[in-house]
Amino acid sequence: MSIIKRTFEDHYEGLVRFANRYLNDMAQAEDVVQEAFIACWKEKDELKTEEQTRAFLYTAIKNRALNVIKHEKVKSNYQQTVISESNNEDLLFETGVITEEVSTLFQKALAELPDQQKSVLTFAMNGYKNSEIGEELGISVNTVKFHKTNAYEAIRKWAKYFFVIFILLFIRGLR
Amino acid sequence: MKEAKKHIDIAKLIFRNKLGVLSESEQKALNDWLSSSQQNQDLYNQLCFEEVEPMDASHKNDVWNKLERASKGKKRMVKFLWTSVAASIAVLFGIGYWMLQSNTSEEVLISQVATVEKIISNKKIENTVLILSTGEMIELNKSTFAGGVCEVNGVVLQMENGILKYRNKSGGNNEELFNSIVTPRGKTQEVILADGTHVWLNADSKITYPVSMKGKKRPVDLNGEAYFEVTHNKTKPFQVNVDDYLVEVLGTSFNVDAYSVDHVSKTTLVEGRVKIDFQNNRKDILLAPNEQVSLDKKIEKVKVEKVKSLDIASWRHGRFVFRKQPLSAIMKTFARWYDVEVKYENELLKDLLLTMNIERYSDVNDPLTIISSTNKVLFELKDRIITVKQK
Incomplete structure (x- = not known):
């Protein structure tokens, strides 16, 4: 599978959500993301990793989205603020990239897991303590720990996102 | 980006x-x-x-x-230009971060990270650095890595006796990831790639290579000097891309000396056969053992000559071996190893031809003393600048 294909498979939804932060119009967001992918093909010799490819796509999507807003004069209040305050433009970009990247990582992690582990992991990621998760799901703390350990172990399978550190992950996951 | x-x-x-x-x-x-x-x-x-x-x-x-x-x-018909790719990898790797602690005062933090190129040009690195495909950087001689094993797309990385080794394991997909190694002045690094090819990277050099070597070719980008012992594989040509040409081999040993900043780059064949492909700029050259091709970028001249190839590769064993080489070439090597600058009181001194075979001492004064014993030149070392004077 080529890098572009893989990036598309894993990140298309996230990239559309990212574009939609600017455009507030899902159909237009999809168009912009698709244009960015086509631009990506032209650069494919230089985009050697998925991360480089994504860095390229986020930047290309942002530029295209801002162009659409400027030229087509799509005007909601939100978008006007985006263009008029250049500081916000950087912040919007940062927020957008980080939020969608984290979200996609999370979706990928969840996809590997059975339902009970999904629930435990979701609560844990949102900052719930083991005891609180137990209460929410009506299971014992030990069961929470058990699911958590299994969830973390399963995540190791796509450890390519974690590279060097996954050994640590394994150790801590067992605690 | x-x-x-x-x-x-x-x-x-x-x-x-x-x-x-x-x-x-x-x-x-x-x-x-x-x-x-x-x-x-x-x-x-x-x-x-x-x-x-x-x-x-x-x-x-x-x-x-x-x-x-x-x-x-909309497929382009533009030929793949390795030099631009090499440059862009450097830029694209962009902002990485130091993953490993120690030297806390030196630690480059994510908020102030620089590009790989900047790190090299500012001479910020004091240790050899491995750059993963994610842009993450790992100092190779840190004990944290020496004991560790990391897995990248079905490939295992290990440090064994100071040699970085890649081993293919089952699994992993076909996506080709690239890693890089950057050596500072005064340090070399050995690496064994996933296909078994053994590479010695000389000081102040950078190499980028595929992690798993699963592709149809085995492309490697080099800026600096390296000695290669390529594992034979008829079906997968091994290619070393430097600024102005591409060295293509099936399995053989050779030395490439191609620093972007130098105006002459040289490839020397020790054994086997290699093809120098100038990417349509001029005719390909086939080298025989003990032949060296040198390209002078300034005057755009290529020349092939017989050399003692073992001399050329002697840096691997910690020696400086020069045979009838101009002082300027020798001093360039010293500058790179000892991290000093060289100035000449008299330009004519640059052309002084010398032959020597000495140990790579840890102190720059030692080789300078040896050369000055010829009674032809004098050296003055002050604030890491060597001034070459007429005796």
């Missing part, structure tokens, strides 16, 4: 932090990012984890088909 890369890195740190798996230095990098602005903290606190309904698969499939058609319609 650099900004985007930085945000992607931060996202990864945040996600892993939520899983409770950050190393100390990563935690520090994340904390620095958090404390650098209220906005960052707000962003962090507002992140919410929820399962998202996946997009309709058939719609996604349609989109992909449409994209694939569109891309085929």
